[in-house]
Amino acid sequence: xxxxxxxxxxxxxxxxxxxxxxxxxxxxxxxxxxxxxxxxxxxxxxxxxxxxxxxxxxxxxxxxxxxxxxxxxxxxxxxxxxxxxxxxxxxxxxxxxxxxxxxxxxxxxxxxxxxxxxxxxxxxxxxxxxxxxxxxxxxxxxxxxxxxxxxxxxxxxxxxxxxxxxxxxxxxxxxxxxxxxxxxxxxxxxxxxxxxxxxxxxxxxxxxxxxxxxxxxxxxxxxxxxxxxxxxxxxxxxxxxxxxxx
Amino acid sequence: xxxxxxxxxxxxxxxxxxxxxxxxxxxxxxxxxxxxxxxxxxxxxxxxxxxxxxxxxxxxxxxxxxxxxxxxxxxxxxxxxxxxxxxxxxxxxxxxxxxxxxxxxxxxxxxxxxxxxxxxxxxxxxxxxxxxxxxxxxxxxxxxxxxxxxxxxxxxxxxxxxxxxxxxxxxxxxxxxxxxxxxxxxxxxxxxxxxxxxxxxxxxxxxxxxxxxxxxxxxxxxxxxxxxxxxxxxxxxxxxxxxxxx
DNA sequence: ACAAAAGTGTTGCACTTACACCCATGT
DNA sequence: ACATGGGTGTAAGTGCAACACTTTTGT
Numbered sequence: 400x401x402x403x404x405x406x407x408x409x410x411x412x413x414x415x416x417x418x419x420x421x422x423x424x425x426x427x428x429x430x431x432x433x434x435x436x437x438x439x440x441x442x443x444x445x446x447x448x449x450x451x452x453x454x455x456x457x458x459x460x461x462x463x464x465x466x467x468x469x470x471x472x473x474x475x476x477x478x479x480x481x482x483x484x485x486x487x488x489x490x491x492x493x494x495x496x497x498x499x500x501x502x503x504x505x506x507x508x509x510x511x512x513x514x515x516x517x518x519x520x521x522x523x524x525x526x527x528x529x530x531x532x533x534x535x536x537x538x539x540x541x542x543x544x545x546x547x548x549x550x551x552x553x554x555x556x557x558x559x560x561x562x563x564x565x566x567x568x569x570x571x572x573x574x575x576x577x578x579x580x581x582x583x584x585x586x587x588x589x590x591x592x593x594x595x596x597x598x599x600x601x602x603x604x605x606x607x608x609x610x611x612x613x614x615x616x617x618x619x620x621x622x623x624x625x626x627x628x629x630x631x632x633x634x635x636x637x638x639x640x641x642x643x644x645x
Numbered sequence: 646x647x648x649x650x651x652x653x654x655x656x657x658x659x660x661x662x663x664x665x666x667x668x669x670x671x672x673x674x675x676x677x678x679x680x681x682x683x684x685x686x687x688x689x690x691x692x693x694x695x696x697x698x699x700x701x702x703x704x705x706x707x708x709x710x711x712x713x714x715x716x717x718x719x720x721x722x723x724x725x726x727x728x729x730x731x732x733x734x735x736x737x738x739x740x741x742x743x744x745x746x747x748x749x750x751x752x753x754x755x756x757x758x759x760x761x762x763x764x765x766x767x768x769x770x771x772x773x774x775x776x777x778x779x780x781x782x783x784x785x786x787x788x789x790x791x792x793x794x795x796x797x798x799x800x801x802x803x804x805x806x807x808x809x810x811x812x813x814x815x816x817x818x819x820x821x822x823x824x825x826x827x828x829x830x831x832x833x834x835x836x837x838x839x840x841x842x843x844x845x846x847x848x849x850x851x852x853x854x855x856x857x858x859x860x861x862x863x864x865x866x867x868x869x870x871x872x873x874x875x876x877x878x879x880x881x882x883x884x885x886x887x888x889x890x891x
Numbered sequence: 892a893c894a895a896a897a898g899t900g901t902t903g904c905a906c907t908t909a910c911a912c913c914c915a916t917g918t
Numbered sequence: 919a920c921a922t923g924g925g926t927g928t929a930a931g932t933g934c935a936a937c938a939c940t941t942t943t944g945t
Contacts, residue, residue: 414703415661418738418749457660457747461738490736490751492664492707501703503664503749505736560806575897593935595898612897619896620942635884635933821924838926839908858924865923866915881906 417497419504420465421452421543423488423550424473427567427583428513431532434547436539437472438526443498444540450547451528452504461487461505473528475514483509484566488550496542508550510566555584560636562604565627571608573622574598575615585639597637603630663743665750666711667698667789669734669796670719672776673813673829674759679776680793682785683718689744690786696793697774698750707733707751719774721760729755730812734796742788754796756812801830806882808850811873817854819868820844821861831885843883849876 424435436448453468455461462485470480488506496502516530533551538544557563558581565572567580578594581587598604605625612621670681682694699714701707708731716726734752742748762776779797784790803809804827811818813826824840827833844850851871858867 416664416701418662418664455662455738455749458740460740461736461749487735489733490707492701492751494704494706503662503701503707503751505738505749573897590935590937591897592899592937597934614896614943616896618894618944620898622897636882638881640935819924836909837924838910841925843907860916860923862923864917864921866925868924 414501417500417502418455418461419452419502420455420461420468421450421491421504421506421546422465422469422485422509423450423506423547424469424475424509424511425533425550425554425567426511426513426530427580428530430579430583431534432551432583433530434533434536434550435473435475435528436531436536437528439540440526446526447538447540448531448536449540450506450543455505462507465505465507469509474516475511479511479514483511484563485509488546488553491542491546493542504546506546506550508554510554510563512567512569555639558584558637559639560633562601562627562630562633565605568627571611571613571624571626573613573615573624574605575622577605577625581637587640589640601630601633603628604633660747663746663748664701664707665698665748666701666707666714667696667737667750667752667792668711668715668731668755669696669752669793670715670721670755670757671779671796671800671813672757672759673826674776676825676829677778677780678797678829680779680782680796681719681721681774682777682782683774685786693784693786694777694782695786696752696789701751708753711751711753715755720762721757725757725760729757730809731755734792734799737788737792739788750792752792752796754800756800756809758813758815801885804830804883805885806879808847808874808876808879811851814873817857817859817870817872819859819861819870820851821868823851823871827883833886835886847876847879849874850879 422435426433426435435451437451439445439447439449451469451472453464453472455464456467459467465485466480466483469475469483470477485507486509488508490503490505492503494501496504533547536544536547539547554563564577564580564584568576574595575591577598578589578591581594582589606628608624608626611624613624614621668681672679672681681697683697685691685693685695697715697718699710699718701710702713705713711731712726712729715721715729716723731753732755734754736749736751738749740747742750779793782790782793785793800809810823810826810830814822820841821837823844824835824837827840828835852874854870854872857870859870860867
C-alpha cells in the first residue's frame with residue numbers, strides 16, 4: 400500500500416471498514432462431504448445457516464481470529480482448533496455483501512477428520528453448530544453460498560497435487576479410508592490397486608504403522624494402518640478421472 | 646461472518662481497520678522476470694521501493710481499487726489496466742505490518758507483455774514506476790518483499806497447470822517467445838520440439854494466425870504466429886523439470 | 892463354503908524424453 | 919557458405935489404466 404495518508408492523518412476521518420473471517424470447515428462422513436455450519440442468533444439473517452466466523456479484533460491476525468471464532472462458535476475440541484491446518488481461500492470485498500456496513504471478509508478452509516457432533520448449544524453468536532452435507536446446505540446467509548462453492552472447488556483441486564487428503568483421516572487410517580476421501584470429494588470411483596501403488600510410491604505421503612491392522616467393514620481381511628507422512632506436495636499429481644462419475 | 650454487532654451498532658466505536666490493495670505485476674523482458682515497482686513519495690518508507698497499491702475506497706471492491714491504483718500510480722495504458730487479468734494472491738493481516746495503523750492488505754498478481762517503460766513521473770503517491778528484475782529488487786517497503794516472494798512462487802506453479810503464460814506475450818507471438826516465458830519464469834531450459842508438441846496438442850491453448858510469420862532474432866527461419874486460445878486450464882499439466890537449471 | 896475386503900501381478904497403451912535431422916532466412 | 923532459429927521425425931523409456939488373481943477374515 401502507498402501512503403495517501405498525510406502526516407496528520409486521522410484514522411477516524413473515513414467511513415471505517417470492518418474485517419471479518421469466515422471458515423469453510425469440511426469433513427468426510429458416511430461417504431458424504433460435510434461442511435460445518437452455524438445458525439445465526441443475530442440479525443441480519445437471523446435464523447439462517449452460515450459459515451462460522453466473526454470480526455477480527457484490533458490486535459489479532461486473521462488466522463488467530465479464525466481459530467478464536469471457530470473455538471467460540473462451534474463445539475470443536477480446543478486442541479484440534481489449535482493444531483488445525485488453516486488455509487486462506489480468498490478475500491471477499493464487494494461493497495454490499497453485508498447490509499449493515501462495509502465488511503471485508505477473509506475466508507479460510509480447513510479439513511478435519513470425522514468427529515462427534517459439536518456441542519448442541521453454540522457459543523458466541525451461534526445458536527448451534529452442525530455438520531451438513533454440502534449438497535443439502537440450502538441458501539446460506541450473506542455470500543456464504545459462493546464462499547462455500549469456491550472452497551469446494553479449491554479442496555477438490557488441492558487433493559490432486561498435495562497430500563492434504565490425510566487431514567480428513569484420523570491419526571491412523573487404512574488406505575481404503577484414504578481412497579474413500581478422494582472418492583467422496585471428487586464423486587468418482589478409483590481403481591484400488593492403482594490407488595494404493597500411487598500413494599505408496601509417493602515418498603512421505605503415508606508411513607506404515609508396523610504390525611498394526613484393523614477390520615473395516617466387519618468382514619474381509621484386516622487392513623494395514625498408516626499415518627500421515629511429512630510430505631506436503633504430491634509429485635507427480637494424482638489426477639482426477641474425468642469420465643465415470645460415481 | 647456472524648453478527649456480534651447489535652442492532653444499534655456504531656461503526657465508529659472501534660478502532661477502524663484500513664483496507665488496501667497491493668499489486669505484483671510481472672513481465673518478461675530481455676530474458677528476465679521483472680516486477681513493477683514504485684518509489685514511495687510519502688512516509689513511512691519514503692524513498693523506498695514498494696509494490697503499487699493503495700487504499701480501497703468506501704464504495705469500491707478490492708479488484709476495482711487495484712485497477713484504479715495501478716492506473717494512477719504507474720504509467721500503464723488505461724486500456725491495458727482495464728482488460729488486465731487480475732488474480733487474488735492472498736491477504737496480509739498481521740497487526741504491525743504498517744506502523745501507522747491497522748492495515749489489512751489484499752494482494753493481487755497480474756502478468757503483462759513486455760511494454761515500454763512507464764511514464765517517468767508517477768501519479769498519486771508514487772514518485773515514479775519502474776520495471777525491476779526480480780533478482781535485483783533489494784529491500785522493499787512494509788512486507789512487500791514477502792508478498793513478492795509469494796507471488797513469484799504462485800506464478801511459477803500456475804504456469805504448470807494453466808494457460809496463463811500467454812498473458813506475458815503480445816497479442817501475436819511465436820512459440821519460441823512462449824517457450825522463453827516458461828524458461829525465464831522457471832529458470833530452466835526446455836526441449837524445443839517437445840515444448841511445441843505439448844502446446845499444440847493442448848486444445849485451445851494457442852491458435853495459429855494463418856499465413857503470418859515473423860523473424861525473431863534477425864536471422865533464421867521466420868516463425869509462425871499464434872494467438873492465445875480460449876482454454877484456461879492445461880490438462881495434462883506442463884511439468885517443470887526438476888534437474889538442470891539454466 | 893462363501894462373501895467381503897485387502898493386497899499382488901501383469902499386460903498393453905499412451906505419453907514423454909532425448910536427440911537426429913531438415914527448412915528458411917540474413918550476413 | 920555458414921550461422922541462426924524454426925520446424926519434423928523417431929526410437930527408447932516411463933507411467934498408468936485395466937483387470938485377473940491371491941490372501942485373510944467373518945458368517
